[in-house]
Amino acid sequence: xxxxxxxxxxxxxxxxxxxxxxxxxxxxxxxxxxxxxxxxxxxxxxxxxxxxxxxxxxxxxxxxxxxxxxxxxxxxxxxxxxxxxxxxxxxxxxxxxxxxxxxxxxxxxxxxxxxxxxxxxxxxxxxxxxxxxxxxxxxxxxxxxxxxxxxxxxxxxxxxxxxxxxxxxxxxxxxxxxxxxxxxxxxxxxxxxxxxxxxxxxxxxxxxxxxxxxxxxxxxxxxxxxxxxxxxxxxxxxxxxxxxxxxxxxxxxxxxxxxxxxxxxxxxxxxxxxxxxxxxxxxxxxxxxxxxxxxxxxxxxxxxxxx
Amino acid sequence: xxxxxxxxxxxxxxxxxxxxxxxxxxxxxxxxxxxxxxxxxxxxxxxxxxxxxxxxxxxxxxxxxxxxxxxxxxxxxxxxxxxxxxxxxxxxxxxxxxxxxxxxxxxxxxxxxxxxxxxxxxxxxxxxxxxxxxxxxxxxxxxxxxxxxxxxxxxxxxxxxxxxxxxxxxxxxxxxxxxxxxxxxxxxxxxxxxxxxxxxxxxxxxxxxxxxxxxxxxxxxxxxxxxxxxxxxxxxxxxxxxxxxxxxxxxxxxxxxxxxxxxxxxxxxxxxxxxxxxxxxxxxxxxxxxx
Numbered sequence: 102x103x104x105x106x107x108x109x110x111x112x113x114x115x116x117x118x119x120x121x122x123x124x125x126x127x128x129x130x131x132x133x134x135x136x137x138x139x140x141x142x143x144x145x146x147x148x149x150x151x152x153x154x155x156x157x158x159x160x161x162x163x164x165x166x167x168x169x170x171x172x173x174x175x176x177x178x179x180x181x182x183x184x185x186x187x188x189x190x191x192x193x194x195x196x197x198x199x200x201x202x203x204x205x206x207x208x209x210x211x212x213x214x215x216x217x218x219x220x221x222x223x224x225x226x227x228x229x230x231x232x233x234x235x236x237x238x239x240x241x242x243x244x245x246x247x248x249x250x251x252x253x254x255x256x257x258x259x260x261x262x263x264x265x266x267x268x269x270x271x272x273x274x275x276x277x278x279x280x281x282x283x284x285x286x287x288x289x290x291x292x293x294x295x296x297x298x299x300x301x302x303x304x305x306x307x308x309x310x311x312x313x314x315x316x317x318x319x320x321x322x323x324x325x326x327x328x329x330x331x332x333x334x335x336x337x338x339x340x341x342x343x344x345x346x347x348x349x350x351x352x353x354x355x356x357x358x359x360x361x362x363x364x365x366x367x368x369x370x371x372x373x374x375x376x377x378x379x380x381x382x383x384x385x386x387x388x389x390x391x392x393x394x395x396x397x398x399x400x401x402x403x404x405x406x407x408x
Numbered sequence: 409x410x411x412x413x414x415x416x417x418x419x420x421x422x423x424x425x426x427x428x429x430x431x432x433x434x435x436x437x438x439x440x441x442x443x444x445x446x447x448x449x450x451x452x453x454x455x456x457x458x459x460x461x462x463x464x465x466x467x468x469x470x471x472x473x474x475x476x477x478x479x480x481x482x483x484x485x486x487x488x489x490x491x492x493x494x495x496x497x498x499x500x501x502x503x504x505x506x507x508x509x510x511x512x513x514x515x516x517x518x519x520x521x522x523x524x525x526x527x528x529x530x531x532x533x534x535x536x537x538x539x540x541x542x543x544x545x546x547x548x549x550x551x552x553x554x555x556x557x558x559x560x561x562x563x564x565x566x567x568x569x570x571x572x573x574x575x576x577x578x579x580x581x582x583x584x585x586x587x588x589x590x591x592x593x594x595x596x597x598x599x600x601x602x603x604x605x606x607x608x609x610x611x612x613x614x615x616x617x618x619x620x621x622x623x624x625x626x627x628x629x630x631x632x633x634x635x636x637x638x639x640x641x642x643x644x645x646x647x648x649x650x651x652x653x654x655x656x657x658x659x660x661x662x663x664x665x666x667x668x669x670x671x672x673x674x675x676x677x678x679x680x681x682x683x684x685x686x687x688x689x690x691x692x693x694x695x696x697x698x699x
Contacts, residue, residue, distance in 0.1 A: 135509030218495035228479035
């Protein structure tokens with residue numbers, strides 16, 4: 102943050118001036134904080150949608166629970182009986198958050214132009230960079246952390262609910278808890294969310310924010326039509342589909358070269374060690390592309406007015 | 409202190425030139441009315457001043473370049489362009505929270521006190537407020553900011569006369585302290601006449617009249633001329649002539665008032681009268697040239 106450079110600061114006593122510099126320095130993070138809070142006020146679906154997904158899943162789980170646990174007689178079965186619903190719960194909540202993230206990003210810099218409120222936001226001392234960063238924080242940090250927290254709480258509730266049912270059936274609860282992979286799964290889930298949703302998907306959200314900053318209307322079409330056209334052109338001109346493979350790779354995430362065909366969802370998620378993940382070239386090119394998209398979005402916001 | 413300094417300010421949208429090298433000099437403590445027809449370039453000029461649009465030429469606002477330093481400039485500059493740009497989803501309390509969170513010079517208590525005097529419900533959402541209430545809320549936010557320059561672009565458009573009166577009264581009584589500077593554009597020129605210290609007419613991207621209100625009052629004279637003296641009065645080259653109820657009203661620029669008093673009743677024209685005279689003449693001349 103530069104100190105204030107206006108002429109009046111030159112005549113200020115030194116102590117006052119240094120104070121002013123200090124206060125503007127604090128306010129850079131404070132402005133980001135309030136800008137993120139503003140996003141949460143406007144887009145309540147950020148937390149309502151994953152919560153609703155969790156509630157619906159819990160309801161379904163509760164309905165099917167007695168039937169589900171009737172088969173549990175051995176340790177292995179107890180282990181199996183909860184692992185798969187756990188993973189489904191996590192997948193449903195994360196999938197919801199991902200979809201919310203896509204729609205949020207497409208609207209983030211488009212909605213303020215459509216409802217003309219950009220004229221109000223720009224009348225406040227918040228830079229375009231701070232604004233765009235606050236809008237990027239939502240899909241890259243807020244949504245992943247939130248969906249992780251909701252998934253863990255949901256899984257814990259599932260564990261409690263099934264314990265209550267098991268108590269009624271007279272099965273050994275100690276055995277059941279000992280074999281539940283609750284904590285193990287949470288760690289894997291956190292790792293997956295931080296690496297894939299927080300870093301690997303960054304260029305996707307960067308692209309969506311860029312489109313939302315420049316689309317004259319219908320940002321959804323502007324976001325999805327160009328990739329479709331590129332795919333079609335490549336197919337016609339070269340009869341190849343490298344672009345499709347690239348998009349596919351970005352969506353699925355980096356995979357280990359040797360994957361057992363019967364591996365479960367969670368095994369796939371945790372298949373890459375941190376060392377492998379961070380040495381994947383695709384991660385770093387993706388982050389570079391994301392940075393370029395963001396830079397363009399910040400620049401575009403300066404030029405864009407209401408539509 | 410100079411608040412706004414522009415030299416050769418130019419802006420073109422494609423082939424349409426909105427500003428033709430405008431020079432502007434606004435000192436601290438002035439209330440400048442920028443008056444022009446639709447599409448004259450008022451809004452473009454104001455947008456350049458508050459950093460909403462790029463431009464060619466030189467422009468410094470409080471010593472800063474508004475286009476590249478908008479966010480720093482906004483610590484000392486406030487603007488309201490157009491009514492109803494507050495987001496519809498925001499609650500009154502959230503709007504106060506947010507501005508207090510990001511603006512170092514925002515006095516929340518002052519905004520709340522101002523809102524108490526209005527009918528704006530503190531727990532309401534903007535989308536549930538009437539247009540007048542939204543304008544009051546926006547004004548409350550802006551007036552609680554200790555800014556050096558306030559820019560208003562049609563701040564009362566579409567509001568009824570009571571709200572408009574209240575708006576300007578609040579602005580003068582609660583906000584303006586002689587040190588701040590206000591630049592305002594409006595179509596309701598008559599309501600602003602007593603508020604302004606300076607007036608500027610802009611037409612087709614050019615400034616055509618630029619004077620202080622004292623100068624305005626000493627320069628321009630309107631005379632309701634007796635019919636038999638019409639020829640003599642016309643010889644003094646009025647800049648405009650109009651008919652009301654069969655009476656000729658002539659408008660003079662820099663003609664001695666005592667001399668004019670001989671022709672009939674003399675008064676100072678309103679800004680609107682002068683605007684019609686100056687801009688109307690130019691439009692007629694332009695149409696004539698086109699033919």
